[in-house]
Amino acid sequence: MSSVKAFAALDNSSPLVPHTIERRDPKPHDVQIDILFCGVCHSDLHFVKNDWGMSTYPLVPGHEIVGKVTAVGPHVKKFKVGDLAGIGCLVDSCRDCDNCKEGLEQYCSNGWVGTYGGQEKDGSGATYGGYSKTILAHEDFVLKISEKLDLAASAPLLCAGITTYSPLRHWKVGKGTRVGVLGLGGLGHMGVKLAVAMGAEVTMLSHTPSKEADAKRLGAHQFVLTSDEEQIKKVTGYFDFILDTVSAAHDYNFYLGLLRTNGVMVCVGVPPAPAQIPAMNLIFGRKSIGGSLIGGLPETQEMLDFCAEHNIVSDIEIIAMKDINTAYERLEKSDVKYRFVIDMSTL
Amino acid sequence: MSSVKAFAALDNSSPLVPHTIERRDPKPHDVQIDILFCGVCHSDLHFVKNDWGMSTYPLVPGHEIVGKVTAVGPHVKKFKVGDLAGIGCLVDSCRDCDNCKEGLEQYCSNGWVGTYGGQEKDGSGATYGGYSKTILAHEDFVLKISEKLDLAASAPLLCAGITTYSPLRHWKVGKGTRVGVLGLGGLGHMGVKLAVAMGAEVTMLSHTPSKEADAKRLGAHQFVLTSDEEQIKKVTGYFDFILDTVSAAHDYNFYLGLLRTNGVMVCVGVPPAPAQIPAMNLIFGRKSIGGSLIGGLPETQEMLDFCAEHNIVSDIEIIAMKDINTAYERLEKSDVKYRFVIDMSTL
Numbered sequence: 001m002s003s004v005k006a007f008a009a010l011d012n013s014s015p016l017v018p019h020t021i022e023r024r025d026p027k028p029h030d031v032q033i034d035i036l037f038c039g040v041c042h043s044d045l046h047f048v049k050n051d052w053g054m055s056t057y058p059l060v061p062g063h064e065i066v067g068k069v070t071a072v073g074p075h076v077k078k079f080k081v082g083d084l085a086g087i088g089c090l091v092d093s094c095r096d097c098d099n100c101k102e103g104l105e106q107y108c109s110n111g112w113v114g115t116y117g118g119q120e121k122d123g124s125g126a127t128y129g130g131y132s133k134t135i136l137a138h139e140d141f142v143l144k145i146s147e148k149l150d151l152a153a154s155a156p157l158l159c160a161g162i163t164t165y166s167p168l169r170h171w172k173v174g175k176g177t178r179v180g181v182l183g184l185g186g187l188g189h190m191g192v193k194l195a196v197a198m199g200a201e202v203t204m205l206s207h208t209p210s211k212e213a214d215a216k217r218l219g220a221h222q223f224v225l226t227s228d229e230e231q232i233k234k235v236t237g238y239f240d241f242i243l244d245t246v247s248a249a250h251d252y253n254f255y256l257g258l259l260r261t262n263g264v265m266v267c268v269g270v271p272p273a274p275a276q277i278p279a280m281n282l283i284f285g286r287k288s289i290g291g292s293l294i295g296g297l298p299e300t301q302e303m304l305d306f307c308a309e310h311n312i313v314s315d316i317e318i319i320a321m322k323d324i325n326t327a328y329e330r331l332e333k334s335d336v337k338y339r340f341v342i343d344m345s346t347l
Numbered sequence: 348m349s350s351v352k353a354f355a356a357l358d359n360s361s362p363l364v365p366h367t368i369e370r371r372d373p374k375p376h377d378v379q380i381d382i383l384f385c386g387v388c389h390s391d392l393h394f395v396k397n398d399w400g401m402s403t404y405p406l407v408p409g410h411e412i413v414g415k416v417t418a419v420g421p422h423v424k425k426f427k428v429g430d431l432a433g434i435g436c437l438v439d440s441c442r443d444c445d446n447c448k449e450g451l452e453q454y455c456s457n458g459w460v461g462t463y464g465g466q467e468k469d470g471s472g473a474t475y476g477g478y479s480k481t482i483l484a485h486e487d488f489v490l491k492i493s494e495k496l497d498l499a500a501s502a503p504l505l506c507a508g509i510t511t512y513s514p515l516r517h518w519k520v521g522k523g524t525r526v527g528v529l530g531l532g533g534l535g536h537m538g539v540k541l542a543v544a545m546g547a548e549v550t551m552l553s554h555t556p557s558k559e560a561d562a563k564r565l566g567a568h569q570f571v572l573t574s575d576e577e578q579i580k581k582v583t584g585y586f587d588f589i590l591d592t593v594s595a596a597h598d599y600n601f602y603l604g605l606l607r608t609n610g611v612m613v614c615v616g617v618p619p620a621p622a623q624i625p626a627m628n629l630i631f632g633r634k635s636i637g638g639s640l641i642g643g644l645p646e647t648q649e650m651l652d653f654c655a656e657h658n659i660v661s662d663i664e665i666i667a668m669k670d671i672n673t674a675y676e677r678l679e680k681s682d683v684k685y686r687f688v689i690d691m692s693t694l
Contacts, residue, residue, distance in 0.1 A: 099608050107608045107632055109584065170609075170633065237456065261446050261454045262517075264635070267626040276621040279614040282638025285454055286517065288611070289636055291629025 001025065005347055006132035007321055008058040012050040015325040018347075019058055021128045023136060031079045031142045032071040033087065038130035039064025039156040039314070040340035042186065042247070045328050047117050055117055062130025063089045063115040064158040066145050067344070076139045084145040086304070088158035089294050091115050091127055091137040103298035105141075131321070133347060143301055146308035153313035156186065156339040157304060159294065160314060164191040164243060165303040166295035167266040168198060173241055175199035180235070180242040180258060181220070184211045187245035187268055189315055189338040192218045194303075195243070197310040203235065205242070205255070214337070218315075232258070237285070245269050252289065256281045264288045314339045320346035348372065352694055353479035354668055355405040359397040362672040365694075366405055368475045370483060378426045378489045379418040380434065385477035386411025386503040386661070387687035389533065389594070392675050394464050402464055409477025410436045410462040411505040413492050414691070423486045431492040433651070435505035436641050438462050438474055438484040450645035452488075478668070480694060490648055493655035500660035503533065503686040504651060506641065507661060511538040511590060512650040513642035514613040515545060520588055522546035527582070527589040527605060528567070531558045534592035534615055536662055536685040539565045541650075542590070544657040550582065552589070552602070561684070565662075579605070584632070592616050599636065603628045611635045661686045667693035 001022045008019035026032050044061035046052055065087040069079050079085055093100050094110035105112055113121060115137075116129030129135075145154055164187055173179055177200040181191040184206050195202045196219035203222040204215035212223040224231045237260050244255065247269035255265055256277070263285065267275075277289065295303065307313065315338045319327050327340045348369045355366035373379050391408035393399055412434040416426050426432055440447050441457035452459055460468060462484075463476030476482075492501055511534055520526055524547040528538040531553050542549045543566035550569040551562035559570040571578045584607050591602065594616035602612055603624070610632065614622075624636065642650065654660065662685045666674050674687045 104608060167633075261451060267629060270626045270630065274623040274625040276623055277636075278621040279617045279638055282614060282636065283617065283640045284638070286514075286639050287637060289624075289629065290634060291626055291631070292633050293630045 004133050006060045006128060007324060007347065008060045008131070009048040010058050012048065012055065012057070016048065016131070019060070021058070021060060021132060023128070023134060024124060026071050026073045026136055028073040028075040029138045029140070030073045030136045031069055031076055031085060031139045032134060032136040033065070033067040033085050033142070034070045034134055035065055035067040035130055035132060035344045037066050037152040037155045038062040038342045038344055039159065040324070040327055040331065040342065041159050042331060043159070045331055048328070056126055059117055060128035060131050061116055062132070063087070064155040064160070065115070065130035065135060066151055066155045066158070070134070078139050078144070079142060084147060084151065086143040086145045086154070086158050087115055087130070087135055087137055087141065088143065088162060088300055089115055091118070091141045092121050103296040105296045106294045131324070131342065133344065141297060143297070143304055145304060148308050149311070149313050152318055152341045152343065153316045154307070155341050156190070156314035156316065157307055158300070160186045160190045160339060161194070161307060162295035162300045162303050163187055163268050163292070164245070165194050165306070166299055167243060167268065167292035168195055169299065170292065171241055171264055171266065173198055173200050177201070177240045178238060178260075179203065180205045180239040180255075182242055182244045182255060183246040183269065184208075184215055185245065185334055186336075186339045189218055191243045191245060192220050193312050196220070197306070197312055203239070205258075239263055241266070243268065247271055249273055252277055253281050256287055256289065259285065259287050261285045262287070264290060266290045266292050268292055316341045318343050322346065351480050353407045353475060354671060354694065355407045355478070356395040357405050359395070359402065359404070363395065363478070366407070368405070368407060368479060370481060371471065373418050373420045373483055375420040375422040376485045376487070377420045377483045378416055378423055378432060378486045379481060379483040380412070380414040380432050380489070381417045381481055382412055382414040382477055382479060382691045384413050384499040384502045385409040385689045385691055386506065387671070387674055387678065387689065388506050389678060390506070392678055395675070403473055406464055407475035407478050408463055409479070410434070411502040411507070411688075412462070412477035412482060413498055413502045413505070417481070419486075425486050425491070426489060431494060431498065433490040433492045433501070433505050434462055434477070434482055434484055434488065435490065435509060435647055436462055438465070438488045439468050450643040452643045453641045478671070478689065480691065488644060490644070490651055492651060495655050496658070496660050499665055499688045499690070500663045501654070502688050503537070503661035503663065504654055505647070507533045507537045507686060508541070508654065509642035509647045509650050510534055510615050510639070511592070512541050512653070513646055514590060514615065514639035515542055516646065517639065518588055518611055518613065520545050520547050524548070524587045525585060525607075526550065527552045527586040529589055529591045529602060530593040530616065531562055532592065532681055533683075533686045536565055538590045538592060539567050540659050543567070544653070544659055550586070586610055589613070590615065594618055596620055599624055600628050603634055603636065606632065606634050608632045609634070611637060613637045613639050615639055663688045665690050669693065
């Protein structure tokens with residue numbers, strides 16, 4: 001075991017503080033990473049505050065992790081010391097169910113192990129995330145990170161990137177697809193970049209007029225102010241696919257109305273209350289509403305390679321570790337363009 | 348114009364009564380049909396009672412129409428006098444929008460013309476349905492009916508058949524697909540027969556134990572009593588596709604829980620209140636809920652041909668025209684196995 005410096009929440013109401021955790025020595029298939037940057041996902045904040053009722057403390061958040069390999073177990077084939085590497089939202093799964101065998105570990109029937117706040121399958125205790133100096137995991141759960149991209153700005157690809165990439169791919173978004181992206185935040189801004197790179201015609205849907213310039217800068221072909229009736233009329237029955245990244249309460253039926261026949265709306269955000277959907281709003285136009293959760297390991301690697309090929313990273317604001325609590329306050333107000341990334345050398 | 352004997356609702360609260368309507372003479376593309384049988388759909392009852400707030404009176408219901416061609420306009424190519432022919436839920440559409448051009452007339456962007464309770468595109472007034480001696484329509488909206496099948500039992504294919512066939516085809520149900528059919532009524536019993544013929548593994552989901560024998564007789568491979576926890580446990584996370592034919596209030600989330608990863612639940616019934624769906628129930632397992640409305644003309648013909656090939660008709664109870672009001676009373680109590688069909692020679 002080795003002692004590792006980290007930042008942790010010790011309960012659900014105090015600020016994050018410096019904390020020391022114990023990490024295991026590398027097992028034969030483990031890759032050990034010196035963490036250089038870690039993205040700040042809104043889930044981190046939900047976990048810190050125990051919003052989903054499943055947090056255990058001390059809690060070390062962080063699942064958008066990039067860094068350099070410092071050690072590998074003797075059976076590791078994919079990585080060598082010195083390589084860039086990343087870890088996303090999961091560090092293990094059952095590896096045995098149909099979903100795991102298909103590379104859909106995010107839907108593991110027996111429950112995957114979260115990078116933080118999870119329980120190691122070998123019974124060795126809680127998992128701790130990327131707000132720390134080092135991390136290690138089985139090589140199957142470690143991703144290759146391209147040297148071509150800005151490293152800090154690559155970190156959010158591990159969660160915000162794959163969360164938006166996976167549904168775009170699963171529902172076959174590409175050339176000729178009219179995509180609406182709902183919500184311009186950490187997820188939405190990646191959704192715009194990725195859908196544009198896939199060749200789709202991309203429209204940002206937002207109720208904030210000031211987001212138009214940014215949406216266009218990110219590559220959106222069109223901006224629609226959702227409070228403007230005239231603009232909405234033009235895109236009624238228009239979209240093949242709407243990527244809904246909004247976690248605040250909103251009326252799904254309004255957006256279902258913007259779908260054309262056979263259109264699909266996919267939620268990656270989790271609003272506080274259930275969607276209320278009259279069957280008629282799906283039946284007329286053969287519309288669907290679906291959901292999608294991050295992505296499996298093979299698809300996460302595919303996404304990272306796609307981003308390297310298309311020169312896509314996240315728009316980020318780099319912070320020092322000590323400023324995490326202020327960053328959380330700003331995150332709660334959506335005051336970030338569009339992802340905080342912690343420079344882990346400041347820990 | 349010619350006077351045609353019919354049965355009509357004169358307002359939203361009286362029984363149906365004998366009534367005489369006027370039908371136009373055949374136009375160059377029209378096919379005129381002597382109606383031999385007409386199915387009784389639950390929509391007929393909704394229209395009679397103006398449950399959907401769009402009925403006009405006198406209202407002559409009936410959109411599961413089969414009969415014999417008695418006259419054709421000079422430009423008609425597909426039919427000749429003496430042919431069997433059918434008319435389903437629509438008798439016209441704009442023919443110009445993208446959906447119409449793709450043969451998805453049921454999703455016509457400019458509004459299709461219902462076989463009854465609609466308004467003719469040429470301004471000539473209301474349309475009247477199949478509870479009448481004759482009907483006529485443009486040949487593009489007339490279907491060929493096989494001589495191989497029982498004619499009376501073919502009538503319900505025009506609505507109940509296509510309503511279940513279309514989503515099964517659109518979502519690519521076939522060999523290897525685990526299909527759950529929810530609700531064993533006019534729609535559900537067709538869903539079972541069609542999904543079985545498509546090669547799927549079919550499970551009837553019902554809260555009525557007495558339906559098991561019938562479900563098996565119709566071809567279902569499995570019957571699951573939804574009130575039995577042990578039986579439900581076995582099909583949790585099991586189905587690729589659930590065809591939800593239920594129009595009574597029910598908890599969609601319960602059935603979403605029976606879907607496996609990537610599973611889709613499609614509603615063809617319209618419950619009185621909106622579905623309440625937490626986004627999490629879609630996100631975990633990348634599930635979708637969709638809707639589907641009857642089918643377009645090309646697909647309706649495809650379904651009729653499929654049924655002729657696989658010897659599929661509806662299970663019916665033949666009634667005389669004068670018994671329609673009693674039949675409606677029984678329909679409201681779901682007391683029919685599984686479709687009433689009116690012998691139009693009794694009018």
